[in-house]
């Protein structure tokens with residue numbers, strides 16, 4: 001029995017066909033992956049199923065019955081729930097309040113009742129959340145759990161997850177997968193979008209691959225392998241970039257000394273972080289999310305004030321500097337939340353120059369020709385699927401990210417602060433960004449790479465530091481780092497000496 | 507067979523520009539109920555509202571006279587709104603500009619117009635800026651909501667004006683509370699003899715063009731638009747948000763102040779209590795109607811100027827209250843705002 005059937009779906013945006021005659025079906029109780037490069041049309045197809053877009057052509061059947069889905073309300077009524085790439089929770093409201101938002105059954109809300117139901121659902125599906133917590137105090141991973149629970153709260157039988165793992169650390173991914181399997185056992189069907197082939201191979205029953213708006217085909221997991229999937233997606237099989245050789249370290253370019261800062265709730269989250277990043281090296285900062293990485297990145301980007309400590313770039317003191325000063329000092333920043341840190345209503349071309357307007361101005365007047373040229377060049381270099389005049393808001397998640405990356409890395413920064421630089425990128429784009437980061441390092445930039453992806457950290461870093469509960473647990477040279485050692489440190493095992501050796505005892 | 511369907515997607519750009527034009531007939535439909543209740547014929551009323559004023563030369567010129575301050579308050583409000591600074595205080599800033607201009611006009615005795623007129627313009631600008639300053643500084647330093655503070659500043663300046671006119675500035679020879687007449691050299695020259703059309707409209711058009719240029723063509727304009735669209739994104743990109751917002755707020759106040767100077771130097775020749783009568787608030791309507799685009803503002807100001815003139819014709823010809831003009835204006839704002847929902851939809855032909 002098919003939970004969902006989509007037949008001949010076509011969706012056009014002006015002269016771009018985002019979905020071109022796509023057939024897709026989802027069986028009852030299966031986990032079905034949707035794969036494809038950035039901009040292939042995955043999100044668009046799912047937005048159609050969830051009623052956020054309307055297909056220009058094609059039809060949909062839900063549980064075998066033709067269905068017209070005009071809005072998410074219709075979709076929810078048909079038992080479809082979606083967790084979008086950019087979350088849609090209201091930050092100032094509590095978890096429980098967010099659950100019933102948009103419900104129109106009655107005027108009054110019995111909040112304690114809702115909270116009880118949320119707690120029960122949370123228990124039943126093994127998705128831990130606190131019903132009273134305010135969304136703005138939650139981490140990204142926690143927000144995602146709330147989104148999932150919200151769908152389940154509304155009795156979803158089909159759950160669409162758009163790149164859920166992009167915002168999670170490996171441990172959280174495991175928790176998510178456990179929950180998905182439990183849902184599957186309860187008879188729910190899941191559509192799972194991801195750029196990580198190994199995740200897809202781990203959890204899914206069937207896989208549909210999209211390419212440039214077309215469906216390349218659907219395969220069963222048992223009949224396929226990583227190579228075939230990669231080939232279906234982009235037409236080549238081998239991926240992977242790794243650091244080549246050691247380099248002479250230059251002088252210290254980014255110096256972080258005893259930095260303290262608080263998190264969104266005002267609790268201390270950085271407790272004396274000190275790190276030196278040298279010219280021509282990539283220092284990887286590993287850690288489970290929520291241990292202070294977001295705050296450290298914000299401090300270095302100029303969007304968060306320290307409570308004490310010092311940040312130096314070369315001879316410049318950038319402690320508590322505004323973003324304008326940080327930019328001017330030649331610090332390239334790739335923030336964790338790209339969406340909030342761009343201006344979605346401005347065009348790609350405008351966003352690409354927004355932090356370096358001086359270069360594109362002639363006596364105060366914008367040099368449109370130069371701005372357009374810059375955009376065309378970067379779009380081409382970074383293979384951004386967009387034209388210079390498109391509003392950034394309309395880009396696919398990965399392409400939005402490429403805009404931020406292009407803006408930052410094209411400026412040849414002397415220091416690069418890269419938070420999760422490849423999150424949400426397809427395999428090809430991931431390779432490109434990693435290559436670019438290595439290039440920056442080879443050209444003498446000091447790169448601080450904050451990533452929750454250990455593989456990425458180990459592949460790129462010259463040295464690896466581990467952060468736990470707002471403190472640096474230790475720093476290892478890349479050659480000595482193993483996933484095991486790092487894992488122990490990430491879990492808070494304290495006895496590592498600063499030079500990089502591991503104490504024999506642990 | 508062809509079918510049409512409506513879907514949720516950003517409307518094409520031409521559709522957005524069409525919205526104010528759709529709003530006009532809808533507004534007329536709604537307000538005709540009120541006219542009917544007053545026992546008059548809506549069609550005749552609307553004939554007098556929008557056709558009669560344009561039929562005669564004198565009244566057509568009067569439309570331009572009425573539009574002059576509206577062009578300026580509209581530009582002032584639109585300028586501020588573009589950067590997300592919700593300046594509701596154009597009314598007060600206009601008064602402040604008028605007070606400053608009146609003071610200059612009373613102080614300068616024997617100046618040639620070549621000095622007197624620029625002095626009035628700069629004085630108006632400075633007065634408006636001064637009045638915009640407290641709200642602006644509270645906004646950037648303490649994040650106090652500018653909607654509230656700019657609105658409150660409006661009431662304060664009304665009382666300051668009353669105080670001046672009933673106290674220190676009261677013209678001893680006049681029956682009314684008004685200031686002495688301004689010096690001849692500070693009067694805005696007439697564009698057409700024996701009409702009220704004065705230099706102010708040239709100034710207003712010039713300022714419309716300048717604001718357009720600044721908003722759309724300069725890096726300052728891109729910065730203010732970026733702030734208006736996403737404060738966080740703009741701040742992250744290294745734009746000095748507070749400095750930019752402060753500048754925008756002050757310039758916006760200054761432009762509104764020039765409107766006040768124009769009313770003193772071009773129309774009344776002294777300061778009076780009723781120098782504005784809501785021109786600043788109309789600026790908000792005009793800015794919205796014009797889609798915050800300076801050229802849209804230009805058209806909207808002319809249209810509101812037309813309705814203002816028409817309201818008097820209707821009142822004279824048909825005996826309905828002049829306030830009908832205000833009713834039409836306010837309804838127009840509500841209708842336009844409601845119709846902006848249409849921006850999110852588009853109609854598509856399906857085969």
Ligand SMILES: Nc1ncnc2c1ncn2[C@@H]1O[C@H](COP(=O)(O)OP(=O)(O)OP(=O)(O)O)[C@@H](O)[C@H]1O
Pocket residue numbers: 013016018036037038039040041042043044045085385386394395396397398399424
């Ligand atoms: N509202 C929109 N207006 C215009 N173009 C759009 C809109 N939404 C999506 N697109 C375009 O459609 C194409 C497909 O986008 P979609 O978001 O479906 O990609 P995706 O497969 O989810 O990619 P990613 O992996 O990067 O998230 C992109 O080129 C995107 O720019």
Ligand SMILES: [Mg+2]
Pocket residue numbers: 042043044085162396397398
């Ligand atoms: Mg997507």
